[in-house]
Amino acid sequence: MANAVQAAELLRQEFAAVVLEATVAQGAPLLRVKSDQVPLIAHYLHTKPELRGSLSLLWAVDHRPRESRYELCYLFTLAERKDWLLLCTDLQGEDRIFKSLTPHIHAAKWYEREIRDLFGLIPVGHPDMRRLVRHEHWPKGAHPLKKDFGWNTILERAQGMYAFRHIEGEGVFEVPVGPIHAGIIEPGHFRFSVAGEPIMQLEVRHFWKHRGVEKLFEQRPLLEGAPLAERISGDTTVGHSLAYCQAVESLLRITVPRRARYLRSFFLELERLHNHLGDVGAICNDTAYALAHAHCSRMKERMMQLNDRLTGSRFLRGVNCVGGVGIDLTGEQLAQTVAELDSFEPDFTELEKILFANASLTDRLETTGILTDRTAWDHAVMGVVGRASGVDRDIRRDHPFAAYDELQPKVALYRYGDVRARMRVRMDEIHESMRLIREVRRRIPQGPVVAQPTGEPTPGTWALSAVEGWRGEILYFVMAGENGKIHRCKVRDPSFVNWPAIQWAVLGNIIPDFPLINKSFNLSYAGNDL
Amino acid sequence: MFRILKKSLKTGVVTGRHPEAKQPAERPASESREKAAPFKKSLAIREVDTGSCNACEMEMNALTNPVYDIERFGIHIAASPRHADALVVTGPVTVNMEHPLKDVYKQTPDPKLVIALGDCAINCGVFKGSYAVTGPVDRHIPVDVRIPGCPPRPAEILKALSELREAER
Numbered sequence: 265m266a267n268a269v270q271a272a273e274l275l276r277q278e279f280a281a282v283v284l285e286a287t288v289a290q291g292a293p294l295l296r297v298k299s300d301q302v303p304l305i306a307h308y309l310h311t312k313p314e315l316r317g318s319l320s321l322l323w324a325v326d327h328r329p330r331e332s333r334y335e336l337c338y339l340f341t342l343a344e345r346k347d348w349l350l351l352c353t354d355l356q357g358e359d360r361i362f363k364s365l366t367p368h369i370h371a372a373k374w375y376e377r378e379i380r381d382l383f384g385l386i387p388v389g390h391p392d393m394r395r396l397v398r399h400e401h402w403p404k405g406a407h408p409l410k411k412d413f414g415w416n417t418i419l420e421r422a423q424g425m426y427a428f429r430h431i432e433g434e435g436v437f438e439v440p441v442g443p444i445h446a447g448i449i450e451p452g453h454f455r456f457s458v459a460g461e462p463i464m465q466l467e468v469r470h471f472w473k474h475r476g477v478e479k480l481f482e483q484r485p486l487l488e489g490a491p492l493a494e495r496i497s498g499d500t501t502v503g504h505s506l507a508y509c510q511a512v513e514s515l516l517r518i519t520v521p522r523r524a525r526y527l528r529s530f531f532l533e534l535e536r537l538h539n540h541l542g543d544v545g546a547i548c549n550d551t552a553y554a555l556a557h558a559h560c561s562r563m564k565e566r567m568m569q570l571n572d573r574l575t576g577s578r579f580l581r582g583v584n585c586v587g588g589v590g591i592d593l594t595g596e597q598l599a600q601t602v603a604e605l606d607s608f609e610p611d612f613t614e615l616e617k618i619l620f621a622n623a624s625l626t627d628r629l630e631t632t633g634i635l636t637d638r639t640a641w642d643h644a645v646m647g648v649v650g651r652a653s654g655v656d657r658d659i660r661r662d663h664p665f666a667a668y669d670e671l672q673p674k675v676a677l678y679r680y681g682d683v684r685a686r687m688r689v690r691m692d693e694i695h696e697s698m699r700l701i702r703e704v705r706r707r708i709p710q711g712p713v714v715a716q717p718t719g720e721p722t723p724g725t726w727a728l729s730a731v732e733g734w735r736g737e738i739l740y741f742v743m744a745g746e747n748g749k750i751h752r753c754k755v756r757d758p759s760f761v762n763w764p765a766i767q768w769a770v771l772g773n774i775i776p777d778f779p780l781i782n783k784s785f786n787l788s789y790a791g792n793d794l
Numbered sequence: 795m796f797r798i799l800k801k802s803l804k805t806g807v808v809t810g811r812h813p814e815a816k817q818p819a820e821r822p823a824s825e826s827r828e829k830a831a832p833f834k835k836s837l838a839i840r841e842v843d844t845g846s847c848n849a850c851e852m853e854m855n856a857l858t859n860p861v862y863d864i865e866r867f868g869i870h871i872a873a874s875p876r877h878a879d880a881l882v883v884t885g886p887v888t889v890n891m892e893h894p895l896k897d898v899y900k901q902t903p904d905p906k907l908v909i910a911l912g913d914c915a916i917n918c919g920v921f922k923g924s925y926a927v928t929g930p931v932d933r934h935i936p937v938d939v940r941i942p943g944c945p946p947r948p949a950e951i952l953k954a955l956s957e958l959r960e961a962e963r
Binding site: 399401402408413414415416417418419443444446447448449450451471472473474475476477479480491492495496497498499501542555558559561562564565568569572578579581611614615617618621788789790 | 797798801802805808812813841842843844845846847848849850851852853854855856858859860861862871873874875885886888889890891893894898919920921923924925926927944945947
């Protein structure tokens with residue numbers, strides 16, 4: 265199987281006429297190609313059996329005022345070795361049109377609509393040109409990530425209606441849900457078309473919580489972005505801030521001390537623990553199994569109180585900073601954590617036994633909300649949801665960061681793609697997180713926990729960073745601007761990729777099972793909407 | 795069955811096992827306490843997220859777990875604003891959530907309380923000034939109680955709510 269360098273060479277030979285430049289950036293081969301040929305090359309890369317690149321990230325950069333051009337970048341992950349390969353293309357001057365990739369690669373669907381909304385670049389040939397981020401009341405021509413759009417512009421209100429897709433026929437009716445839901449959850453709109461009980465179609469309409477995070481990053485100095493990253497999705501505080509800090513560190517060429525890398529893994533696993541515990545409980549709760557929910561939320565609370573004792577924040581806020589970690593732990597604190605886990609693990613194992621022995625629970629979970637491996641591949645689904653559908657990807661193993669090169673995590677993998685598989689992935693990862701935390705305590709070296717940043721990055725240089733948060737791959741693209749500021753920061757929470765996939769997982773299921781399927785995905789609205 | 799019973803007996807009662815909350819910086823204003831008087835014995839809350847980072851939601855959810863068990867104070871979470879006595883609003887009000895928030899306010903029967911939960915709902919926090927944020931909650935609907943924090947701990951929320959409903963001394 266080809267690694268990324270061989271793959272890039274192969275592409276260069278196949279498409280000699282359209283590849284303008286081949287370089288290496290951030291350890292990944294980068295091919296600069298003509299903009300109208302991108303779909304051709306991407307299609308080849310996506311379908312060629314020995315490459316099978318899946319689209320991991322697609323983003324745009326407005327290079328003004330330094331250069332009058334837009335740049336589009338496509339990040340692919342090759343199926344076998346999980347290597348990265350970048351395709352980049354330029355839109356010069358007044359050019360606002362690029363060829364859509366969506367007819368060839370399904371996963372590009374939301375990315376291209378997002379680019380259209382935020383940059384005003386038009387993906388020609390895209391099958392769905394409705395607005396995504398900008399709701400219909402946004403004025404025409406407001407594209408917030410263009411450099412000539414002020415970050416604090418006050419938007420006027422326009423009129424407009426979002427056109428939902430309709431299914432018509434005898435006995436078919438629509439059920440609108442949201443944006444404000446019945447539980448304590450975030451806002452989002454779901455529109456079901458049903459005939460009787462089974463769902464024929466689900467349309468997800470999001471971006472109610474769009475807060476303009478990427479534009480807010482551009483107002484901040486590179487060194488002060490972490491507090492904002494922590495608040496992109498509160499439950500993934502460590503994941504997001506870590507991904508941001510790593511990107512800045514690679515821009516500033518800071519070597520993070522080894523102890524800090526271990527502590528970062530330690531905190532990331534703590535975050536995974538309390539979130540997975542909450543999810544297992546929430547899945548049980550949606551089958552009306554209140555007892556299991558009570559036990560899980562009790563355990564989750566225990567973990568969050570532990571976080572609070574260790575760092576002064578239940579969500580581990582302020583843990584990561586550029587250069588390392590802001591909080592050092594004493595040997596005693598590490599030992600206490602491990603002792604707490606030692607008493608906690610049998611508690612959880614007992615609960616697991618109770619859950620697996622419950623036939624009515626299993627009946628609700630099995631074969632519910634199946635996401636087939638084919639659909640998962642088409643949508644480039646990742647994280648917990650992907651691993652429950654046979655997508656063997658985990659950044660901790662594939663592109664080790666923090667201390668994972670030395671810790672070697674085991675990856676939980678299931679193939680059924682139903683709610684039960686997603687719950688089992690979480691349960692396995694709970695045990696694995698506890699193992700990793702113990703391992704950190706055993707191996708952690710002494711030394712400093714933060715390296716001071718020196719110097720300023722050259723404007724226009726950029727860095728990519730990836731972190732396996734508890735939901736899945738968190739990707740950050742950070743480009744340095746003038747005076748130590750951020751020129752562009754692309755944030756990609758795994759939710760953005762997995763939300764469209766839920767529309768396929770619910771088909772044929774009954775509406776009462778939707779909350780269950782939704783909980784088993786447990787995607788972030790805030791991380792998706794940005 | 796035996797396993798479940800054993801588990802429950804082994805676990806025992808966990809309610810109230812949490813660190814004490816710090817005294818809130820300010821006591822709720824006497825007008826809002828007056829407004830809360832009808833809800834002294836029971837309070838139905840509808841939570842509305844207008845753009846938070848979901849940490850405040852997680853803490854609201856934590857209130858219903860066995861450790862805080864908010865129902866023992868007569869507080870419960872209603873599924874619809876029409877069943878609610880109080881709205882708990884979290885997050886800065888985004889451009890896209892402005893209308894839903896106003897709708898929810900209209901749908902909530904009088905008398906009602908509005909509680910702004912978390913720094914973002916009170917002053918927009920780190921999202922202040924963004925093109926996609928229209929302002930804090932009190933720019934759109936009248937706010938009676940403010941519970942600061944990023945996010946406030948469940949114990950602090952609990953304390954603020956009980957202070958609000960305490961009898962006038």
